[in-house]
Amino acid sequence: MTSAEKSATPRYQQIKQDLLDRIAAKEWGIGEAIPPEQTLARDFGVARMTVNRALQELTQAGVLVRRRGSGTYVAPPRVHTSLLQIRNIADEIAERGHRYDSALLRLESVPASADQALLFGIETGAPLFRSVIVHRENDVPIQVEDRLVNPEVAPHYLAQRFKTQTPSAYLSMVAPLAGAHYTVEARLPGREIAAHLAISTKDPCLVVLRTTRTEDRVASQAELWHPGQLYQLTGGV
Amino acid sequence: MTSAEKSATPRYQQIKQDLLDRIAAKEWGIGEAIPPEQTLARDFGVARMTVNRALQELTQAGVLVRRRGSGTYVAPPRVHTSLLQIRNIADEIAERGHRYDSALLRLESVPASADQALLFGIETGAPLFRSVIVHRENDVPIQVEDRLVNPEVAPHYLAQRFKTQTPSAYLSMVAPLAGAHYTVEARLPGREIAAHLAISTKDPCLVVLRTTRTEDRVASQAELWHPGQLYQLTGGV
DNA sequence: GAGTGGTCTAGACCACAAT
DNA sequence: TTGTGGTCTAGACCACTCC
Numbered sequence: 487m488t489s490a491e492k493s494a495t496p497r498y499q500q501i502k503q504d505l506l507d508r509i510a511a512k513e514w515g516i517g518e519a520i521p522p523e524q525t526l527a528r529d530f531g532v533a534r535m536t537v538n539r540a541l542q543e544l545t546q547a548g549v550l551v552r553r554r555g556s557g558t559y560v561a562p563p564r565v566h567t568s569l570l571q572i573r574n575i576a577d578e579i580a581e582r583g584h585r586y587d588s589a590l591l592r593l594e595s596v597p598a599s600a601d602q603a604l605l606f607g608i609e610t611g612a613p614l615f616r617s618v619i620v621h622r623e624n625d626v627p628i629q630v631e632d633r634l635v636n637p638e639v640a641p642h643y644l645a646q647r648f649k650t651q652t653p654s655a656y657l658s659m660v661a662p663l664a665g666a667h668y669t670v671e672a673r674l675p676g677r678e679i680a681a682h683l684a685i686s687t688k689d690p691c692l693v694v695l696r697t698t699r700t701e702d703r704v705a706s707q708a709e710l711w712h713p714g715q716l717y718q719l720t721g722g723v
Numbered sequence: 724m725t726s727a728e729k730s731a732t733p734r735y736q737q738i739k740q741d742l743l744d745r746i747a748a749k750e751w752g753i754g755e756a757i758p759p760e761q762t763l764a765r766d767f768g769v770a771r772m773t774v775n776r777a778l779q780e781l782t783q784a785g786v787l788v789r790r791r792g793s794g795t796y797v798a799p800p801r802v803h804t805s806l807l808q809i810r811n812i813a814d815e816i817a818e819r820g821h822r823y824d825s826a827l828l829r830l831e832s833v834p835a836s837a838d839q840a841l842l843f844g845i846e847t848g849a850p851l852f853r854s855v856i857v858h859r860e861n862d863v864p865i866q867v868e869d870r871l872v873n874p875e876v877a878p879h880y881l882a883q884r885f886k887t888q889t890p891s892a893y894l895s896m897v898a899p900l901a902g903a904h905y906t907v908e909a910r911l912p913g914r915e916i917a918a919h920l921a922i923s924t925k926d927p928c929l930v931v932l933r934t935t936r937t938e939d940r941v942a943s944q945a946e947l948w949h950p951g952q953l954y955q956l957t958g959g960v
Numbered sequence: 961g962a963g964t965g966g967t968c969t970a971g972a973c974c975a976c977a978a979t
Numbered sequence: 980t981t982g983t984g985g986t987c988t989a990g991a992c993c994a995c996t997c998c
Contacts, residue, residue: 496986522964533988538965546783554965555996672909672927672951690909690927690951714909714927733967759983770969775984791984792977 497532501540504530506549509560519557520550575621575629576652585624590648591682592618596634605697606636606704615643617653620682627683633708639700654698654708661700669695672714679711690714734769738777741767743786746797747822756794757787812868813889816860824862827885828919829855833871842934843873843941852880854890857919864920870945876937890943891935898937906932909951916948927951 505520514520523541527534541558544550551561576586595613603610615635620627633653635643639661646656673693680687694710742757751757760778764771778795781787788798816823832850840847852872857864870890872880876898883893910930917924931947 498986524964533990535968535989536987538967539986541965552965553996554994555963557964557996670907670929672929672949674927688925690911692907692909692929712909735967761983770971772970772987773968775986776967778984789984790977791975792982794977794983 497530498536498540498543501526501530501532501537502544505540505544509549514560516560516562519559522557575631576655586622587625588619588621588648588652590617590619592616593644593646593648595637595644602634602707605707606634608636608638613637615640617643617648619648619653621652628712630679630682630711631708632679632711633706635706636704639703639705653706657698657706661705666696666698668697671695675711683711683713685713734767735773735777735780738763738767738769738774739781742777742781746786751797753797753799756796759794812858812866813892816858816865822861823859825856825858825885825889827854827856829853830881830883830885832874832881839871839944842944843871845873845875850874852877854880854885856885856890858889865949867916867919867948868945869916869948870943872943873941876940876942891945894935894943898942903933903935905934908932912948920948920950922950 508514520526521529523534523537526537526541530537541550541552545552545558548561551559553559576588594616596616597611598606598608598614600610602614603612606614608614615637617631617633617635619631619633621629621631631653635653635657637643640657642660643653643656646653648656651659671693672690675683675685675687675689675691677687679691680689683691685691692712692714694708694712696708696710698705698707745751746757757763758766760771760774763774763778767774778787778789782789782795785798787795789795813823813825831853833853834848835843835845835851837847839851840849843851845851852874854868854870854872856868856870858866858868868890872890872894874880877894879897880890880893883890885893888896908930909927912920912922912924912926912928914924916928917926920928922928929949929951931945931949933945933947935942935945
């Protein structure tokens, strides 16, 4: 290798990314075989074990399917249970034939706490954008969305008004989102959330914590608070 | 290598299992360091890369935490479930390296209400089987499972004891399950559920309502109650 | 039999943490 | 400086699939 250059990202990561890009570009269709390890190793100029690691991880992630003695294939897109298909709340309400509206309660820049800094990969105290919005269905509050946004991903976030477009729609417009991670739990609301939802602090809420990422960093973290009785996540297999 | 013996399971898998067992046996406590790769490689009599793979996978599974330059540590227990899969709670707990046990609280035949009759496609007042089980992880109640079962699908349901096999495992054994439907909501537990979960009636619970079907009818409907703070559903895209 | 993935080796150099 | 994990190499043998 002539190169003295140090790439920050390991070789197998680069290979994963390259393969992901080429799959996204439909270089290989669903169910189609990608080149064997030997070939990829030669093409990328690495040892077979390095390609193997990239392929193993993509397989574990459900992107590829491997069959010993046969080959490596592009996996069919995973059908996310609709439990996961947490949709744009405005669309969802419109689909029910109801009236949707929202109110922007906060839109500000806040210094990152240590935890937040770690999550977003920025320095503690560095600015993060924050929006708090209440979403209503037929005038009934149905979700309070408390969102932190990475300024590097959406530098003009604070200039939005979020009347015609939800933050999540805006974000997916300005930055291609590569993935999301969810947690769902039951919690009691604080005073402020309870007030916005027009419920008591003793009424249980369904809280969806959602982290979205672009290719290389965390774009946004949202806490979605719903009255437990009014809101349900549903899905099937 | 003198050995001609073929172990069906690969070496790194055996190493993973061995480490899981030793963690379960509290050979190393939470946050404590396990021996470095070098040492493990010597002890197991394998190359460092083989130990490395075992440790990588346990790290990815959340069992270990690794810090470059420092060491490998036993991760704090997670209490998570994938939204994506219908998993057996016993397996899930075992996978975390924890101790699972359960208690059968009720096992009876009940007359179907009108709603239930409609759901199961039987006549109102016709018998339905019902079981109530509390599932525990390291002696902490983590789920109360209140389940109704279609007697036509599992006629011998009441003869089970559900000690070594959960109802869901039993059902998928006696009847091929064709699909499932979920609802998740936040609710306050009634007196009985709260007692079984050892929480207060004011503590919010995450309730998963799950209906499973065979090819042609509803096999079972379950209410799975979890303490809101202890239990989270997680998923990603 | 040829080609594929699954696993394993015995080294190596590096970045980073602890000291 | 020493020890740790992170990565990579250039081979190897095997089980399996496909022809």
